[in-house]
Amino acid sequence: MMESFDILWSVFSDFANPKKRVFAGYLLLSLIIAFGWLLFVRREKLSKAVAKILDKKVFFSSSAIADYKIFVINRLFSLFISPLLITHLAIATAIFYALHEQSFIPQGYFDDANKGLVIALFSLAMFLMDDFTKYLVHRWMHRWPLLWAIHKVHHSAETLTPVTVYRVHPLEGVLYGLRGTFSHGVVLSVFFFLFGNLVDIYTVVGINVLVFLFHVTGSNLRHSHINISYWPWLEHILISPAQHQIHHSVAEQHFDKNFGAALAIWDWLFGSLHVSESGQEIEFGLDASQRSSGDNLFVLYWGPLADMGRVLRRRYRKYVQKLGAMPSVAKK
Ligand SMILES: [Zn+2]
Ligand SMILES: [Zn+2]
Numbered sequence: 001m002m003e004s005f006d007i008l009w010s011v012f013s014d015f016a017n018p019k020k021r022v023f024a025g026y027l028l029l030s031l032i033i034a035f036g037w038l039l040f041v042r043r044e045k046l047s048k049a050v051a052k053i054l055d056k057k058v059f060f061s062s063s064a065i066a067d068y069k070i071f072v073i074n075r076l077f078s079l080f081i082s083p084l085l086i087t088h089l090a091i092a093t094a095i096f097y098a099l100h101e102q103s104f105i106p107q108g109y110f111d112d113a114n115k116g117l118v119i120a121l122f123s124l125a126m127f128l129m130d131d132f133t134k135y136l137v138h139r140w141m142h143r144w145p146l147l148w149a150i151h152k153v154h155h156s157a158e159t160l161t162p163v164t165v166y167r168v169h170p171l172e173g174v175l176y177g178l179r180g181t182f183s184h185g186v187v188l189s190v191f192f193f194l195f196g197n198l199v200d201i202y203t204v205v206g207i208n209v210l211v212f213l214f215h216v217t218g219s220n221l222r223h224s225h226i227n228i229s230y231w232p233w234l235e236h237i238l239i240s241p242a243q244h245q246i247h248h249s250v251a252e253q254h255f256d257k258n259f260g261a262a263l264a265i266w267d268w269l270f271g272s273l274h275v276s277e278s279g280q281e282i283e284f285g286l287d288a289s290q291r292s293s294g295d296n297l298f299v300l301y302w303g304p305l306a307d308m309g310r311v312l313r314r315r316y317r318k319y320v321q322k323l324g325a326m327p328s329v330a331k332k
Contacts, residue, residue: 007076007079010075010079011072011075011076011079012075014075015027018207018212018215019207019211021162021165021215021219021220022162022163022165022166022220023215026215026216026219026220027162027220029215029216029217029218030162030218030219030220030221030224031053033217033218033221033228034053034218034221034224034226034228035049035053037226037228038052038053038226052225052226053226055225057159058159058160058161058225059159059161061158061159062294062295063156063157063158063159063285063294063295064159064161064163064164065295066157066167066294066295066297066300067157067161067163067164067166067167068163069297070153070166070167070168070297070300071163071166071167073297073301074166074168074170074173075166077170077173078170078173081170081174090185091181091182091184091185091186091189092184092185092186092188092189092192093189094185094189095185095186095189095190096189096192096193099189099190099193100193118191118195121191122187122191122195123208123209123210124210125187125190125191126184126187126208127208127210127211127262128263129183129184129186129187130180130183130184130211131260131261131262131263131266132183132263132266133179133180133182133183134176134179134260134261135259135260135261135263135266135267136266137175137176137179138151138259138260138261139259139270139272141172142256142259143256145311146308146311146312147175149303149304149307149308149311150168150169150171150172150175150304150308151168151169151172152286152290152303152304152307153167153168153169153172153300153303153304154167154168154169154172155248155285155286156285156286156291156292156294156295156300157223157248157284157285158284158285158294159225159284160222160223160224160225160245160248160284161223161224162220162221162223162224163223164223165220165223169300169301169304170301171304210262214262218241219262221241222239222240222241222243222244222245223244224241226241227241227242227245227276227280227282228240228241228242229241229242229243229276229278229280230276232275235264235273235275235276236264236265236268236273236275237263237264237265238262238263238264239258239260239261239262239263239264239267240276242276242280243258243260243264243274243275243276244258245280245282245284246258246274246276246280246282247259248282248284248285249282249283249284250283250284250285250286250287251282251283252287254274254282256272257272257273257274258272258273258274259272
């Protein structure tokens with residue numbers, strides 16, 4: 001009995017964890033921001049704002065219901081897989097010792113630096129590294145057919161709710177987990193090496209103030225039907241909810257735009273930025289050629305593996321054809 005309660009608690013614990021986007025406090029703040037936006041910026045009546053935010057067609061759509069089921073399945077999956085994943089500390093330790101091998105900068109060289117400054121620098125480095133690697137991996141997921149097969153699951157959502165952030169294939173979860181481990185490990189080990197004892201364990205386990213700011217300013221609204229936009233100049237620096245909704249659009253002009261998580265500067269730098277449009281009405285999901293059987297869970301979990309198999313077989317066939325063509329070249 002106790003054990004099943006523990007499992008149940010673990011599945012839903014993200015709602016009580018301030019490190020997670022769907023923490024109840026952040027959800028509540030997102031709700032307040034959505035109301036504020038509709039009432040004071042869009043100048044809509046209260047009754048209309050309530051009806052829009054709590055739209056049954058969104059929260060009880062077959063896409064949203066699939067999201068809720070995927071949430072539970074993926075949380076169960078991660079409970080079993082996470083102990084198998086390599087830890088941040090293992091990576092950090094490996095890099096820490098690798099740094100000992102170099103002789104340009106001795107260990108603890110900046111040991112007497114100002115502690116406040118070091119913590120601020122550490123938080124900034126952690127945030128930038130995390131956000132940049134998210135951008136990079138997300139971009140690869142759209143570019144490489146093998147990874148797109150997996151990422152398609154997230155884009156198959158036809159309505160967006162804060163739970164849609166969990167609508168990912170477990171393999172995508174594993175890949176993002178490894179990315180997080182790598183990026184945190186690199187920053188941690190470099191800071192431990194340079195600043196020694198100044199980066200204490202509290203800095204490491206606490207919530208990064210920049211991540212906290214990202215969540216309290218409505219990170220949950222990027223997966224929602226409330227298209228909050230920023231000023232165009234700000235949308236070159238921070239990704240607005242409307243910009244992530246563009247990322248989910250079926251329209252061709254929106255393909256491969258706005259891969260960023262919190263910062264828009266990566267999209268701006270690498271030419272994938274798309275600022276929001278006034279009166280933006282977006283249809284979410286995959287275009288007709290990519291659509292499979294919608295929200296069927298079996299297809300959502302098994303489909304990507306079958307697609308990956310197809311991509312690999314195609315590659316293999318091309319490779320064999322190339323090999324077969326070689327002797328005829330040699331005959332000439
Ligand atoms: Zn994407
Ligand atoms: Zn998304």
